[in-house]
């Protein structure tokens with residue numbers, strides 16, 4: 521049995537990652553592929569601690585946030601991602617370590633050091649980097665009625681987007697997220713379906 525593919529969705533807030541992930545999961549399942557979906561920060565103890573930290577962010581240092589995201593990811597990798605991938609299940613994950621590089625990197629932490637701290641994390645087969653201006657993201661967040669959190673401010677998102685734009689890992693595919701939802705979906709299918717081509721033949 522071959523191992524599952526790890527496909528991660530990345531980008532600044534308001535790019536439509538979760539909706540696109542859910543739609544891609546539907547398409548893959550309709551094709552008979554085993555698929556699990558998940559997200560980071562997780563709903564586990566470290567993920568909950570992160571959400572608590574985010575309510576009073578000024579009380580924490582960027583280093584504390586980084587440690588919390590890495591602890592959350594360590595548990596997620598060990599208990600969720602690796603077992604599924606080993607069982608041949610394809611995993612779609614809403615945010616992964618490129619988010620830590622971009623968000624915590626935008627707070628001034630050293631990007632190579634953040635990357636090095638992820639030696640435990642399997643490399644994604646594909647990272648769909650949904651990209652549009654922070655203005656597009658914030659407008660979407662406001663339309664869905666969510667209160668923008670600290671990270672959702674235009675200025676911060678612009679810094680995060682800048683770090684995302686510098687990443688050059690071979691598994692990253694950039695998707696223009698300013699397009700209408702269905703056009704974004706089609707672009708995602710174009711880059712994702714070839715990963716599964718051998719299974720369909």
Ligand code: TYD
Nearest residue numbers: 533560561589615616619620621623624671
């Ligand atoms: P998000 O995916 O927006 O979760 P939700 O929509 O459920 O609130 O993640 C919350 C915030 O956490 C988001 O602004 C990005 C930030 N984040 C980091 O700063 N570093 C990370 O490593 C991850 C995974 C997320």
